[in-house]
Amino acid sequence: MTVATAYVPDGRPGPGRLREVDLDVLAVGPAELVLPEATVRDERGVTLFDDDGMVFEPAAGGGPLAPAAADRQARAFGVVNAAFHTQRALRFVSSLLNRPLPHLVVRIGMHDQPRWGGGHYRLPHPLEDGPVRAAGEVHLGGGRAFLAAPRYFHAPAHNAAIVYHEVAHHLCRHTADFRLNRLRPAHRQTNKKIALDEGTSDVVTAILLGTPDIYGWHRQRIPAWDRRRRQLAPQWTMVHFHGGPDQDPHGDGTVWASACWSARERTADPRRFDAMLLRGLELFGEEADVTVPAEQALRRRRHFSRLLSAMTRADPGLAPGVLAAMAAHGIHLGASNAELREAARARALAGMAAEGTAI
Amino acid sequence: MQGFSDAKWSYVTRRVVDRERTRVGGFARQPELGDLVVSSVRFVGAHDSLENVHGRRARLYPGDLVVGACGNRYATDFYEGYLPGGTKAHLLTAGGVVGEVASAHARRGVPTELEIIGPLTDPDGVALSLESLSLRAPPPTRPVPGTVVVVGASMSAGKTTTAAAMVNGWTRAGLAAAAGKVTGSGSGKDRWRYLDAGAAAVIDFLDFGMASTFGYPVDRLRATMIGIRDELAHRGSDVVVLEIADGLLQSETAALLPALPGFADAVVLAVCDALSAVAGAGLLGDLGVPVRAISGRVTASPLASREVAEATGLPVFSPADLSGGAAVELLTPWRGE
Numbered sequence: 195m196t197v198a199t200a201y202v203p204d205g206r207p208g209p210g211r212l213r214e215v216d217l218d219v220l221a222v223g224p225a226e227l228v229l230p231e232a233t234v235r236d237e238r239g240v241t242l243f244d245d246d247g248m249v250f251e252p253a254a255g256g257g258p259l260a261p262a263a264a265d266r267q268a269r270a271f272g273v274v275n276a277a278f279h280t281q282r283a284l285r286f287v288s289s290l291l292n293r294p295l296p297h298l299v300v301r302i303g304m305h306d307q308p309r310w311g312g313g314h315y316r317l318p319h320p321l322e323d324g325p326v327r328a329a330g331e332v333h334l335g336g337g338r339a340f341l342a343a344p345r346y347f348h349a350p351a352h353n354a355a356i357v358y359h360e361v362a363h364h365l366c367r368h369t370a371d372f373r374l375n376r377l378r379p380a381h382r383q384t385n386k387k388i389a390l391d392e393g394t395s396d397v398v399t400a401i402l403l404g405t406p407d408i409y410g411w412h413r414q415r416i417p418a419w420d421r422r423r424r425q426l427a428p429q430w431t432m433v434h435f436h437g438g439p440d441q442d443p444h445g446d447g448t449v450w451a452s453a454c455w456s457a458r459e460r461t462a463d464p465r466r467f468d469a470m471l472l473r474g475l476e477l478f479g480e481e482a483d484v485t486v487p488a489e490q491a492l493r494r495r496r497h498f499s500r501l502l503s504a505m506t507r508a509d510p511g512l513a514p515g516v517l518a519a520m521a522a523h524g525i526h527l528g529a530s531n532a533e534l535r536e537a538a539r540a541r542a543l544a545g546m547a548a549e550g551t552a553i
Numbered sequence: 554m555q556g557f558s559d560a561k562w563s564y565v566t567r568r569v570v571d572r573e574r575t576r577v578g579g580f581a582r583q584p585e586l587g588d589l590v591v592s593s594v595r596f597v598g599a600h601d602s603l604e605n606v607h608g609r610r611a612r613l614y615p616g617d618l619v620v621g622a623c624g625n626r627y628a629t630d631f632y633e634g635y636l637p638g639g640t641k642a643h644l645l646t647a648g649g650v651v652g653e654v655a656s657a658h659a660r661r662g663v664p665t666e667l668e669i670i671g672p673l674t675d676p677d678g679v680a681l682s683l684e685s686l687s688l689r690a691p692p693p694t695r696p697v698p699g700t701v702v703v704v705g706a707s708m709s710a711g712k713t714t715t716a717a718a719m720v721n722g723w724t725r726a727g728l729a730a731a732a733g734k735v736t737g738s739g740s741g742k743d744r745w746r747y748l749d750a751g752a753a754a755v756i757d758f759l760d761f762g763m764a765s766t767f768g769y770p771v772d773r774l775r776a777t778m779i780g781i782r783d784e785l786a787h788r789g790s791d792v793v794v795l796e797i798a799d800g801l802l803q804s805e806t807a808a809l810l811p812a813l814p815g816f817a818d819a820v821v822l823a824v825c826d827a828l829s830a831v832a833g834a835g836l837l838g839d840l841g842v843p844v845r846a847i848s849g850r851v852t853a854s855p856l857a858s859r860e861v862a863e864a865t866g867l868p869v870f871s872p873a874d875l876s877g878g879a880a881v882e883l884l885t886p887w888r889g890e
Contacts, residue, residue, distance in 0.1 A: 258885045259698045308878035338878055340727035345791075348727075 198248035199271065200278035203354060203403045207410030209252070209346075210354060215278055217248060225269075227277045231284040231294055234277040236351075238303035238336065242270040250274060257337055257347025269303075272351030276300055276334065279357040283402055287365050290472045295368050296329035298361065302351045303336040310335030311348060313356045315363035317375060317383035328380050330367055332360040341412060348412050355409055358402045362395035363387070369475035370394075372495050374488070388496050389435075389531075393447030394475065397454040400426050401468055406455050421445040426455040432524030432538035437531055446531075450498050453523035457516040470512050474505030498525050498534065557591060560618035563649020565739035565764045567606040568686040569620075569673075575681065578674035584623045584637055586769070587683035587762055590651055592619050592642065592667035599662040600644045608741050610647065613665065620673060621649035622683055624765035626738045627803065629708050630658050635768070640669045648740035650764045687762030688784060690776070696731075696786035698884045699818035700793045701845075704810070704837070706822065706829035707800035711849030711872075713743045715823045716794045717750040718848075718872035722880025723792050724751030731790035733757060733781035736774060736805055737798035738765040754788045756781045766798070771808040778809060779816070792884065801833055814841040819883050821870075823849030827860040834865045845883055846870050 198217040201210035221228040225242045226235040236242060252275075253260060256268025280300055288294045304310070305323065313334045318326045334356065337349035350356045366372060372391050375383045399408045406426035407418075416423040421434065424444065430452035437446060454471065461467040478501050483491035494500060502520055506513035506527075520526070524538035557577060562569070566589060569575065577591045584590065594617040602610040603619060613619070626634040626645040634645040634652040643664035645652045654664045672680040701719060705712040716732055723730035732747035734757035747755045758766050761777045778795065785793045795817075799806050813820060820842050824830040830847050837844050844867060851857050852871035862869045870879040 258881050308874070309881070338726060338881075342727060342729075345727075 196248050198274045199250055200275045201354060205404045207407055209352060209411055217278055229277060229281050232280045232298040234273055234300040236269055236273050236302045248274050252352060255347030255349045255352055272302055272349050276351040276357050279354045280361055283358050283361040290469045295364060298364050299327050300332040302334045304333040306336045309338035311338035313350045313360045315360045316385055318381050319383055330364050353412060355399050358399040359395045362398035366391050366394055370478040387443050389443045389446035390450060390501055392443045393450030396447060396451035400455055421448055424448050426452045432534040433542050435535045453520050453525050457519035460515055460519050470505050470509040473508035474501055477504040477508055497530050499527050499529050503527055557618050560620050561603050561611050563621045564604040564606055564741040565622040565649040566620050574676050576674045577671045578678050579671055586624055587764055588623045589673035589681045590623060590669050591671055591673055592669045595668050596666040598665040600647050600665045604647045604741050608745050621651040622764035624650040624652055625767040626650055626765055627767040631661055632657050642667045642669050646738045646740050650739045683764055684762040688760045690780050691784040691787045694783045694786040696790050696793045698792055700782055701819045701883055702813055702817040703796045703821050705800055706824040706833040710823040710825050712796050712823045713746055714872050715821055715848040716796045717746045718875035719794050719880040720747055720750040720752045721876040726881045728791040729753045731785040731793050733785055733795045735778045735795050735797045736766040754785055756784050774805055774809055775812050801836055810840050819843055819845040821846050821848050825850045827857055827864055830861040831864045
């Protein structure tokens with residue numbers, strides 16, 4: 195184990211508490227850490243590591259306005275911080291699934307012309323910027339904006355929430371496989387995400403952070419009632435679900451994530467819910483879908499109710515409480531997302547009419 | 554004529570906050586730069602509307618009462634105009650600068666004619682001037698990370714578009730951006746552009762007592778440039794962009810250029826074509842002005858942009874580049890300081 199510094203989640207809006215942590219490192223390159231379960235690398239061509247260990251200062255995120263030495267320090271911290279959270283997430287997953295996920299590569303400083311402040315999970319496809327490993331990669335931008343009070347250059351590698359969310363897509367790919375990538379040619383995978391994928395990644399992020407306000411740090415200026423904040427604590431229900439090919443799956447995913455978070459909150463042993471969710475993802479992925487055309491199979495795999503069904507089979511004992519919590523969000527077994535949405539809206543309208551609210 | 558509640562108050566009167574207490578007085582002396590005056594519209598010419606303090610263009614009709622400020626104008630593509638010598642005057646800008654037209658660009662029509670009725674006064678009959686409403690010089694305050702100045706090779710080279718794009722880029726990057734206009738003729742057009750781009754604060758020469766800067770001593774303009782920067786920094790801005798009007802060869806602009814080294818952390822030159830870029834960058838380089846990039850109307854053409862980059866060796870940023878992230882890159886020269 196190597197002593198390193200990283201932001202440890204403390205349940206508050208912000209990057210977490212800066213602490214010394216143990217990191218299991220197999221090898222160190224000029225800007226790369228090889229872990230048993232992942233490789234984390236800064237792609238911007240600057241040597242970040244020498245023999246002085248893994249203890250670095252965040253340097254307020256570094257960035258274009260920081261002195262060169264501070265920016266280098268911040269980049270080194272970013273690699274270590276991303277490595278810590280990647281390892282933590284993957285070990286959390288493997289402890290619940292009793293198996294490791296395929297080795298993951300996390301690349302930092304990607305797509306930075308112009309500057310990029312986001313993250314994404316990528317599988318091989320001819321239209322991707324350069325080759326991508328078959329098992330999948332997480333790409334993190336170098337950052338493009340500052341956060342206020344105190345000013346901090348928001349480098350995604352400094353933000354555990356972004357790392358967890360993208361690692362959770364790796365989990366989804368190698369369990370539920372919502373888009374049936376395992377049936378596609380290895381070099382022609384789809385990177386299109388659906389609401390279930392985004393929502394599951396958000397709730398896994400919340401579990402690992404210990405807070406439903408997963409993006410409370412870098413989206414602090416977006417109010418909680420705005421879906422773009424992606425705070426799971428408000429009661430996002432199927433009334434708020436949009437659906438359709440032109441919708442941002444992140445916003446619709448928040449409905450699923452919010453329902454999962456409610457269910458977890460109602461469970462006496464939250465870790466049992468976590469296991470139910472992950473085992474449910476595996477069972478979902480094992481469903482064959484061989485008897486229906488591919489388009490129909492893909493459409494069915496978008497349904498929240500289908501993953502909920504898999505979860506209830508994964509832990510029947512927990513099912514009643516989880517089903518009740520999900521029902522409060524308008525999610526029930528045996529219905530498509532559109533049907534759930536229409537039913538939820540009809541109930542909302544009926545409720546408003548009963549209360550005398552102008553419709 | 555003391556009840557002038559129907560008067561149209563032009564943009565340059567925006568620092569008059571207590572209109573209800575103002576009056577129309579009698580002339581005790583010849584008009585001076587910055588004097589606020591009440592005029593009657595005699596003939597509606599090229600300027601057929603008046604920009605009010607909120608930016609709305611109010612249609613003008615013969616007989617309308619207009620409140621404006623005396624000043625000069627230097628606009629190679631519009632009017633050359635000077636302080637009025639008597640009560641006959643012209644509307645030099647839609648923003649309410651009152652003067653006499655000396656020459657006009659061939660494309661411009663005859664000016665709108667005004668009859669000056671009298672000075673705007675306070676309740677005691679004291680004539681009001683923009684000078685008396687001016688901001689006091691703020692304490693010296695330098696914004697961190699810096700001050701960027703935009704100059705142009707000529708009028709309509711794209712200076713305001715460039716500066717507004719920088720404001721937008723910085724704002725989108727989470728910085729508190731502010732904008733100032735050092736020289737020019739009273740008009741709200743640029744102010745609204747900066748605010749729309751996300752500027753947290755905007756200050757211009759009007760706030761420092763000038764309806765139009767043409768004809769003021771260079772020392773005054775230099776002090777105004779520093780005052781605008783200091784006031785914007787004092788109001789909490791992280792980064793300030795200042796626009797200097799007209800082209801590099803205009804007399805006031807040329808006189809301000811030697812003050813830029815040591816004041817501006819970076820200068821962006823807006824141009825219409827590659828030859829202007831080469832000449833402008835050379836002229837600024839000779840003065841030791843830190844030109845960081847070229848922008849302006851030339852960036853509408855990728856081919857011309859390439860010519861500029863090859864000829865000057867400087868990065869060429871379009872407004873979209875600046876909004877997208879290049880504005881932050883402009884601040885990087887301070888790395889390591």
